[in-house]
């Protein structure tokens with residue numbers, strides 16, 4: 564198997580992406596060299612579902628944002644940049660030009676418009692990437708790459724691209740990419756170059772509706788996909804409707820169990836419990852293994 568990229572994605576948050584990604588990583592890790600790539604940069608938690616990481620092996624700074632640097636010696640306070648900043652990130656305070664970095668989108672309009680050439684865009688740290696080699700009983704080494712966007716920062720898609728570049732440096736047979744929920748930049752960046760997508764949803768009206776939205780993105784990239792329904796038993800009739808909708812694409816389902824959260828809160832991976840969800844994830848794994856074999 565080449566370095567196959569499998570993305571776990573969902574339209575809605577909290578439907579079990581990271582739980583499934585961690586389970587699949589541990590199961591594939593028994594047979595192959597696997598890399599787990601946590602691209603949910605606003606709320607990375609794949610490490611927790613894998614049992615927690617006390618100390619990361621390596622941390623890398625990410626400079627994937629641009630912010631203006633003002634040369635006050637050149638600025639003559641003409642105000643053109645303030646007027647033309649659509650994001651209201653520039654203002655005058657006590658007779659001095661001030662930047663609010665939390666409002667700045669790094670568009671560069673101020674740099675272009677300044678007649679004094681007093682503004683220059685500069686790379687700015689907006690996140691970090693963490694790397695850990697995890698050893699699980701019965702598994703080969705699992706490389707985990709996780710990254711986060713700093714609070715209030717922009718550029719989540721760019722941070723995801725940097726995380727994926729780091730992941731590509733490790734030789735592996737399979738990358739399991741835990742995407743952010745929704746359909747925005749980090750999801751698009753996660754899905755780029757993907758060989759297969761496992762969509763996961765829950766049987767709620769918002770879960771089903773958001774699933775159809777993310778599927779549009781998956782289809783845009785022509786990525787083959789399968790579906791998992793998590794907590795199927797909280798609404799069996801809607802689960803049946805989703806199953807009929809998915810038809811042959813249905814990969815499996817996972818039952819609701821409040822012990823899953825109890826388990827993860829104790830940093831105990833589902834694969835190391837005897838919960839029903841463990842068996843269900845194993846069944847999903849067996850089916851997925853056959854499905855991706857031909858890719």
Ligand code: SF4
Pocket residue numbers: 633637638639640641642643644645660676677678679680681682
């Ligand atoms: S456009 Fe240039 S010179 Fe004018 S206020 Fe802004 S930084 Fe200063």
Ligand code: SF4
Pocket residue numbers: 630631647648649650651652653662666667668669670671672673674
């Ligand atoms: S880079 Fe764009 S958003 Fe940031 S201060 Fe300049 S004009 Fe405003």
